[in-house]
Amino acid sequence: MDRKKLxxxxxxxGLTLDNLSVSAGFTMTDSLEEKLHEDYATVSWVISSYSLTMGAFVILTxxxxxxxxxxxxxxxxxVVMGVTGLIVALVPKAIPLIIFRAIQGIGGAALVPTSFALTASYFQGKEMASAFRYLVLSRTASFGLGTILGGAFSETSIGYKSYFYFHFAVSVACLAGLTFFVVKVPPHKVVKLRDLDYAGSIFLVAGLLLIILGFTEAGTRWDSPKVYVTIPVGVIVVVGVAIYELVIIERLKAKWPDGAFGRMAVMFPSELGTVELYIASCVSGLFVYCAYATTILSLLQFHMDDGDSPLIASLRVFPSSVGxxxxxxxxxxxxxKGMDPRLVVVISTLICLGMSIWTWRFRDGEYWRYELVSLFIQGFSLSVFFQTTFLIMLQKVPMHLQANANGxxxxxxxxxxxxxxxxIVSIIGQDASKLVTNVKRCFYLAFASYAAVIVMFAIDIAWDFWRGKTELKQEPKAETEV
Incomplete structure (x- = not known):
């Protein structure tokens, strides 16, 4: 096998470890409560701490x-993922476990953007398009696989610990292989580590931590200061960093192009704003991730609360991963070929919306009618969506900004x-006697999220036609045909 392909x-x-680390936690909560002798509020932070730091550090990494x-x-x-995986498996107390899961999240943040950028560096043309398809496949399908692994490992005698031993083993295997076969990608020829916008980096991480922390706390109470204070403050900080880098730093670069500001590496490069459909892809990614998570997690919670074991419940939602x-x-x-990529996004998202509406009709005893096929079709359409949006980044973002853009x-x-x-947590947890009603209420967020993507891209297409741009935006032939 070619060294680059290996x-x-x-x-x-290695990339699959990120989504596995998130989704496995959804079906391990009972095992965590049992083995750690803690309540749900405490063990939920074992899951949330990973997502908190992963989301906050991914742009920086x-x-x-x-x-x-x-x-x-x-x-x-x-290395961070492997070492912390072993420590989490060995630590018997909740607080240190939460701390090391947070550190593990930083490791996950390092894996995700660099994986996509490495793919763009290793391959060109048809090979890149093919490799990218498999990368998207592993990235998205691992979310569903993680719920199954979490449920399966929870059934063992040592419970959740067995998953983290598995996590450690996969990390070591990948690390051992890459020690011999990694293809090194040279660093930036001009920008050095000393040129990083350290102030912007610190404030950006802090702002993102506040936003994700606020949403994490919102599962318990939306009217808590931990929610209505942290989220707005976090948004203000992140927007402030963006304005500082895109306006102030850019003016200083123009004034002193050969000075320190001229070389400064910012978190929000102005070049990304000129990449066609990049910003729209990022915003649509937020809505689609939200819709997919809402659909899968609400059904998962319904089946577990309805009496299924975590393993059986995860198998019920696995058709989406099969798709x-x-x-x-x-x-x-x-x-x-020949279609505007925006139209592909609209059609695939419209199918997801239709299937989520059909799934919303679910009821006891009618899984085969309302969930099985619709989840499969939704998963298939989601894959088309992600392949389209990720291909936009791989083809149009400059090579030296690939990891930053993906972050x-x-x-x-x-x-x-x-x-x-x-x-999901705030609605379903309100009244266990109204389980079905509350789960159906969660689906309204999925409907709204899918609809937002459809409207956003449809307006963009209509705007171009109104201005007389009737030619479709087509991807370069050499890059898309496989």
Whole structure:
């Protein structure tokens, strides 16, 4: 096997650890409560602490990858994931476990943006399109696989610990392989680590921590100061960093292009704003991640509260992952050759909306009618959506900004997942006697999220036609045909 292809296979395998770490937690809460002798409020932070730091650090780690070398940041993240996985399996107390899960989240933040950037660095043309399909497949399908693994490992004698031993083993295997086969990607030729916008980085991480923390706390009480104070403050801080870098720093760069400001590496590069459909893809990623998380997690919670074991409940929602996997294997970008990618996004999202409405009709004893097929079709359509949006980034974002751009995209997605999770916990937890009604209420957020994506891209298409731009935006042929 080609060295680059072998390295890519190991990178792809390591990437799955991120979504596995998130979704496995959803079906391990009972085991965590039993083994740690803690209540749900405490063990939920074992799950949330990972998402908190992962979402807060992913832009920074992406930028570091572009500066010091993608393979350096990726392998560092893999080491952190492996070491913390072993520690979490061995630690018998909740508080240190929460702390090390938070550290593990930083490792996950290092894996995600660098994986996509490494793919863009390793391959070109048809090979890149093919590799990217498999990367999206592993990234999205691992979310569903994680719920099954979490439920399955919880059934063992040592409970949740067995999952983290598995997590450690996968990390070590990938790390051992990459030690021999990694293809090094040289760091940026001009920008150095000393040129990083350290002040902006610190405030950005702090702002994102506040936003995700606020949504995490919202699952318990939306009227708490931990929610209505932290989220707005976090948004203000993040927007402030963006304005500082996009306006003030850009003016200083123009004034002193050869000085320190001229070389400064910012978290929000102005070049990304000129990349066609990049901002729209990021915003749509937030809504789609939110809708998908809401659909899957609400059904998962319903089936567990209705008497299914975590393993059986996760198997019930697994058809969505099967759809993602089959689409990843069968779909080829040239199937939509000649179509505006925005139209592909609208159609795939419209199908997701229709299937989520059909799933919303679920009831006891009618799983085969309302959930099985609709979840499969929704997963298939989601894969088309992600392949389209990720391909936009791989093709149109400059190579030296690939990890940074993907980090921003993943941050939007993480906020969407946090919002969906908060809504589910706050609604379903209100009254156990109204389980079905409350789960159906959660679906309204999924409907609204999918609809927002459809409206956003439809307006953009209509605006171009109104201005007389009747030619479809087509992807470069060499890049999309596989």
């Amino acid at each position: 390295a890519f296979a190991l990178v792809m395998c 992406g930028k570091l990858g572009d500066i010091v070398g993608l393979h350096v940041v990726y392998i560092t993240g893999l 993602i996997i089959l689409c990843g294997l069968a779909w080829r970008p040239h199937y939509t 921003i995209f993943q941050t939007f997605g993480q906020v969407g997942i946090s919002l969906g999770s908060a809504v």
